[in-house]
Each structure stands twice: as C-alpha cells, then as structure tokens.
C-alpha cells in the first residue's frame with residue numbers, strides 16, 4: 001500500500017505546530033497502525049530527520065498509552081479497538097490519513113503526537129483508592145458479591161485510562177473515564193467506605209482540572225476502545241446526587 | 251439543566267393540551283383562555299396565577315440558558331486547539347444542535363409572545379379572543395409565519411429528543427437495560443409534541459379551523 005500521511009508536528013509544548021505531509025510506500029495491510037509509523041520513523045532517522053514522537057507501550061490494547069486521533073476519530077475508524085490494535089487493512093491503497101494528538105486543555109502536547117495525561121492521575125489520586133486493608137488475595141467466595149454488581153464493576157474496570165473519551169467529546173469532558181473509575185470501586189464491597197466521598201472528590205477534581213461538562217452526547221462511548229457505556233455516567237450521577245442531596249458532602 | 255428543562259417540559263405538555271382545545275370550537279377555546287386568567291380566584295386576584303406562572307417560567311428559562319452557557323464556555327476552554335480533521339460528530343443530530351436549537355427557540359418564544367400573547371405582530375390581535383387571533387395569524391397568505399412556527403416546533407422536537415434522555419441520565423435514572431426503552435420513549439414523546447403543536451397552525455392554514 002502507498003499512503004499519504006498528514007501528521008501533527010510540534011517541537012515542544014510552546015511550539016505552534018503544524019500538519020506535515022509524508023508519503024509512505026511499502027505498507028503491508030498486516031501491519032498495525034503503529035508499525036506503519038515505525039516504518040516512517042526508520043526512514044526519517046536514516047534521512048537524518050527528527051522521527052515522529054508518539055505514545056505506545058504494550059501494543060496489545062491493554063496499557064492505554066497509544067493515543068492518536070486518526071482522521072478525526074480517536075483510535076481510528078474501528079470500534080472498540082486501540083490504535084495499536086488497528087491494522088492497515090482497514091485503510092485503502094492511496095488513502096490520505098490525518099494523524100493528530102488528543103486535543104484538550106488538560107492534556108497539553110509534549111511533542112508531536114504525545115500529550116501529558118497527568119490530569120487523569122490527579123483524578124485517580126482524588127478518590128481512586130480504597131482504604132480497606134485487603135491483605136493477601138482472599139478466598140474466592142469469602143465475601144459474596146452479587147453477580148450483576150460484579151459484572152458491572154468488571155466492565156467499568158476495563159477502562160485503560162487512554163483518554164480517547166476526552167479526545168472525542170465535543171465538550172472536552174473526561175466524565176466517561178471518571179465514571180468508569182468511580183463505579184469500578186463504588187460497586188464493590190471494598191469500595192463502600194469512600195463511595196460517596198469518592199464520587200464528589202473525583203468529579204470536583206475533574207472539573208477543577210479544566211475538563212468540560214458532560215452533555216450526554218455519547219461521543220465518548222463510540223470512541224472508547226473498551227466500550228465503556230454511557231450509562232456508567234448515569235450511575236455516577238446517581239451516586240453524586242445521593243452524596244450531595246443527602247448533605248453528606250457540600 | 252435537567253431540573254429547569256424538566257419543568258419547562260411540563261409547561262410544554264400543558265400548553266399543547268390547551269392548544270388542542272381549538273378543535274372543540276371558538277367558545278370552548280376562548281372560554282379556556284378566560285379560565286386560565288381566572289385560575290386561583292377568588293383566593294388570588296385575576297391573572298395573578300398567570301403572572302406567577304410566567305415568573306416561574308422565565309426563571310426556568312434563565313436558569314436553563316445560564317447553565318447551558320456555562321457548559322458551552324467550559325467546553326470552549328477545554329479545547330483551545332481544535333482538530334484539523336474533524337468529521338461530523340457521530341452522535342445524533344439532536345445532540346449536536348442543542349445549542350443553536352436553543353437559540354432558535356428563544357427567538358421563537360419572543361415572536362410567539364408578541365404574536366399571540368401581546369398581539370402586537372398579530373394581524374388581528376384582539377385581547378381575549380385567542381380563537382380569532384389564531385385563525386387570523388395562520389391564514390394561507392401568511393404561510394411564511396406558519397413555516398416559521400413549523401421550523402421552531404421541529405427544532406423543539408429535536409431539543410426534546412436529546413434533552414429528555416440527557417436529563418434522565420443527569421438525574422441518574424438511566425441504565426443500560428432501560429436506556430433503549432427510554433430513548434425510544436423520548437423519540438415518541440418528541441414526535442407527539444411536534445405533531446400536537448403543528449396540528450393547530452396547519453388546521454387553520456388548510457381551512458379545517460375557521
């Protein structure tokens with residue numbers, strides 16, 4: 001395959017940045033999207049040019065590092081798939097592909113396609129923990145958890161913290177991520193002591209960091225590589241209202 | 251957003267039911283309008299209830315616009331650098347047009363009040379005779395007014411389509427099992443409101459109500 005890439009190049013946080021065009025030949029349809037970028041980078045290095053910086057780690061769809069907006073879609077055109085698991089067979093020979101970083105004020109660009117996602121760590125620090133001493137792994141049925149709760153918590157726990165939800169949201173909101181983290185702990189018995197403090201603290205931190213407000217447009221779930229569903233935010237809202245209406249928290 | 255919107259929806263339903271009274275004839279419709287002014291008497295002076303309701307509605311509208319503006323500002327701040335390549339968002343048309351749709355609705359409400367409440371832009375505008383005013387207002391030669399009403403009501407339909415599901419979600423009432431049902435119910439409700447509201451002007455334009 002022969003492709004034309006238009007890639008966001010930005011030399012550092014304060015650089016203005018621009019889209020730069022590259023031609024890549026010899027792309028195999030079996031390559032992953034990131035391998036295709038590796039091919040381009042190898043050539044750039046041989047030519048003495050600066051390679052394109054992009055985030056990646058596991059390349060098997062579990063770490064949440066890869067983060068490219070491909071033709072306007074975070075993680076590209078395939079549903080429930082991370083950028084690293086996207087293959088070039090999803091594109092056609094001769095295609096022009098635009099590649100941009102996540103765009104959100106709380107995710108400033110570090111270089112080219114790499115953004116700083118520390119903001120997500122701050123949301124986690126605000127409440128993404130439990131205080132119950134858990135010790136060694138307990139026996140499987142020592143503490144019964146209703147099956148629906150266990151399933152729901154597990155689904156929420158699938159969030160890999162990639163930030164595609166923020167990148168996709170027209171409001172630049174990180175509420176899908178926040179909701180996934182809140183419900184993942186809030187549905188388990190071990191997460192109960194902090195349940196209502198957690199939701200308020202995490203939402204507050206989310207807002208303070210400059211993420212936008214959720215208007216339920218549903219863009220996030222479409223982009224989410226783990227298919228975290230929109231009603232996770234509904235569950236967060238329910239807990240949030242319970243926490244604030246009861247006067248437990250301001 | 252959800253709470254002020256919810257109250258406005260209640261008004262929209264009651265207002266539509268009232269409108270449909272026009273199909274029972276002049277007497278009943280004008281009588282209904284007169285009763286609206288008399289609600290609460292003798293405990294309240296005539297039209298006092300109406301003014302209380304108007305104050306409440308205005309407050310709801312202002313709150314609704316205020317929270318919407320806040321969300322819009324936060325959204326703008328949250329993405330200072332825009333995408334170069336951005337296809338139309340994938341969500342529904344309704345979700346995408348909430349903000350501009352809302353602006354259209356405000357403009358419409360202003361016109362509508364001048365037309366059928368105050369009567370200044372109504373060709374007849376006789377106080378206390380809404381039946382005649384409605385009929386005069388939607389005559390076939392004033393088709394552009396009817397068209398404007400139709401567009402505004404359709405905009406309202408889209409606004410409700412997204413607004414209802416979104417409000418339920420914000421109040422924590424949604425869940426995956428119910429989501430589909432709720433979404434369908436919101437669509438049916440929105441269509442019912444649009445049809446209900448449009449029936450009156452079209453009935454007049456086509457000569458069904460004279």
Ligand code: SF4
Nearest residue numbers: 159160162163165224
């Ligand atoms: S909710 Fe989905 S899109 Fe958002 S951070 Fe988690 S995995 Fe990524």
Ligand code: FES
Nearest residue numbers: 059063064066084
């Ligand atoms: S590189 Fe780990 S999820 Fe893509």
